[in-house]
Amino acid sequence: MKIFITGATGYIGHQLALKLANQGNVVHIIVRDQSSPNIPVHNNIIVFPGDITYLSSIKKAMAGCEQVYHTAAIVKLFSKDPSLFYKVNVDGTRNLLGAAVDAGVKKFVYTSTCGVLGASVKMPKSEKDPRTESFDNEYEFTKFLAENLVKDYVHKGLFTVIVSPSKVYGPGIETHPVSVNWAINNFIKGKLTIIPKPSNILSNYCFIDDIVNGHILAMQHGLGGDKYILGGENLSYEDFFHQLRLLSGSKARIIPAPRFIVHIWALAQWCKYLITKEEPFVTIKGIHHIFINKIYSNEKAKQKLGYRPTPLQEALKQTIQFLKQKNYA
């Protein structure tokens, strides 16, 4: 089968493209920078130069494809140019949906984020739960707008499904300065690890292999216009690093940092940005995100898609092994 994937130079898209190519599918990917080291290499993967913000380039790459996975997005908390979020995450998605209708694509899976669902209160959040707080960053807001577009296209005759990963970790390419993988690597290298205080704040962590499988399962079994959380286990920062310590034997020190310390760090990042124009990965507006519970339920994906997440310890073991090999390489 011919399958079209956007964002194949990103963390999820890269692994997804390789998996689908390994299964014997012909995978069309669209790539902005032909010299990017993150392009997945495989005999079944055909690289098309292009950009999701240019409709003509999408049409060429999508021709003859039955399925579309749209994983491409601007993923960061802050950008010098906020209109970029709208251009790529919203307009880019609109381009792809339109092109998919024209190309006669059978199914379209859109990669969103649990961030659209927002913070949890007491129980893990499910797909239907309302967002309780306003959007405070362009990333989550534009992913929300794009989700609405994707749902709307069901009424325009396109079979669309939304998947929402939480915090993803595991073997793959490094595309962000502060990822879960980065934190794990730091810790197993024995470096000082700073976690938010109180350290019992809960988050949801999911394994990259499960996310890739979840995408494929959503393509196979997802209902049109429906949304599925692809999550892993809910646990506190403290427990997460405790598990890592047990599995890796790391002796790294963990220091819980109260909010005001992180605030100062964010402030320092901002000053650095003003001087060097290097985009900060923590902003003052964004720091509360690490001080609130964000737990999610993957029940719906388990029941409706047959999603079977890898047990936490097994997933962490594989991640540690991968990172250690990479460190020695």
Place this chain on the structure above:
Amino acid sequence: MLDNLYTLITGASEGFGKSLALECASRKMNLILVALPGPELYYLADFIKRNYLVDAIAIEKDLTCEENCIAVYQFVQSMNLRVNMLINNAGLGGTMLFSEGSISFYQKQIKLNIVATTLFTHLFLDMLKSNGPSHILNVGSLSSYFYLNKKQVYGATKSFIYSFSKSLRRELKNDGISVSVICPGSMNTNISVTCLLKTSSRISRLSIMNPEEVAPIAISGLLKSREVIIPGRLNKLFLFINKLLPDFIKTMILSNQMKNIRSVTAIETNQKSILLTEKQKSLIAS
């Protein structure tokens, strides 16, 4: 759930109404949530029941229709629910030149903002008296103090809410019912409003509050039986300056502020954004 007293909130499915519902739930108040038909209301009620361990009953009705207001009351009565707090929040906003709006839109605005509030207050009056001490919170607007371009009908409906509340407060004082009115400034209440507010000037952008910031102020003001609740320091400052400045200067400043704001009808709390055209959506996105 210590008692079987309930707080009724209209326009509760999104925006400020949703934040008010969540705030009340976090204060362990049982809720009756009224909003336009749609699944979101049930999702919210279900979410509240699971996360805050209070009761939450969803009633889907379009309150621009008088019969529906009466039906809500009859439903509450038939279920033997005792309401001791009434929050008239459902409202229809809009920013447009008078000539740009249709008469049917203005009628809808008046029906929801004025008629539904009056009717609900009247219908629940006896129940509130018998369940005292009770509270009524009406949602006005800062625009009832400022006479803004493009907000003629909306501003006037909110001025009605303001006078109605203050007058009623004096009348019901001895019946154990405290009437409060909250006058918020701009809030990020739904997608169209959020996008619209991104286009407004810097000083007005600074005064914009999130509904989840305003809701705690509203509820604690209500519980303290405040007559008029103005959320936000900047909004309070605006009002203070408003009292000091002579009329001609105010007119100059305000018409200048409103010039930058595109005409859009945005639906304030209760209703879906039906009026955003595809063109406006792409404008917002750009």
